[in-house]
Amino acid sequence: MGENSKDMDSTYIPKRVSDILTKLSLIHDYSKKSSELDFFLHSFEEEMRKVDAFKPIERLQKERLPWKEKGKGQKSDSEGDGRAKMSIDINEKRNWMSSAQLWTTPRYQEEEGSGFGCNFRSRGGAFVPFKKPSGVTIKEGKRAVSVDGLALSPVPVAEVESIDLNVKNESRCFVRPQPQQPHQQQQQRKQRRCWSPELHKLFVDALQILGGAQTATPKQIRELMKVEGLTNDEVKSHLQKYRLHIRKLPSSSLSWYQQAQCGSVSNPTVASSSSPQDHNMHLRGSAKRVSEENEDDKSESHSWKFQKRV
């Protein structure tokens, strides 16, 4: 074939390996082009098949990772499935390369999200460039071996500690690093948001506009409130509490202060301060159960937080 010339060139393989490693070392820059990387590896796989020099390595691979025999020579799969099969082979290749310490692998877990600029917080949603093959246990602490002529980045490399043969590799080789840290401590709990009466007033107003606590959604509320720094989660939490309380005490008057707890929270984010407690207070004696459309949640203010503790 046309690639024969490549096969003959003794410098070709090292060069290709170097290319691969370089590619991987830059994986986080290519994170959005993972398809490109896959294509790259595909072509690499095909080339490897033709290179005699790799035959011994493949045999070694089979010895070390005897999980699959079918990939020998017969192409049992049809043309259509050939591609998928190839994909699997590539994963295997990656695995053995890992075990052979030829493969520079980026850190699966970062220390406090400093690495790639991605914060792996609980719901940061940050893009994670690497995936770990499922079933493969990685042991940290190894470093990339230095190979002459191959510019290996000094990135700590992960070592394959164990491989669960029962787990199928996913089509994509890389998985998000450590779905969750062993909850050492979620980077400290966020400072509590103080819901001052003014803030709550905005909250209640927003609720009114949105048609009641049962129909309003945290996001909408937040947008209506237009309070700088106020997050969806905070509104959500407050709404949850609010709903709970209006369920508990269907009617009562409101007293929304006693914000003694907000000590260091920045509450002056509220632009205007209006009287929070001038609501129409008409009790509805029969309002025992809050129905779905309980629009009057505001009307019947609640004294849920009028309690003098301590």
Place this chain on the structure above:
DNA sequence: CTCATAATAT
């Protein structure tokens, strides 16, 4: 210690 509340997890 208990309770209310806010943060976070499911």
Place this chain on the structure above:
DNA sequence: AATATTATGA
């Protein structure tokens, strides 16, 4: 988004 659970402060 809705609930459930957990962490914290009073």
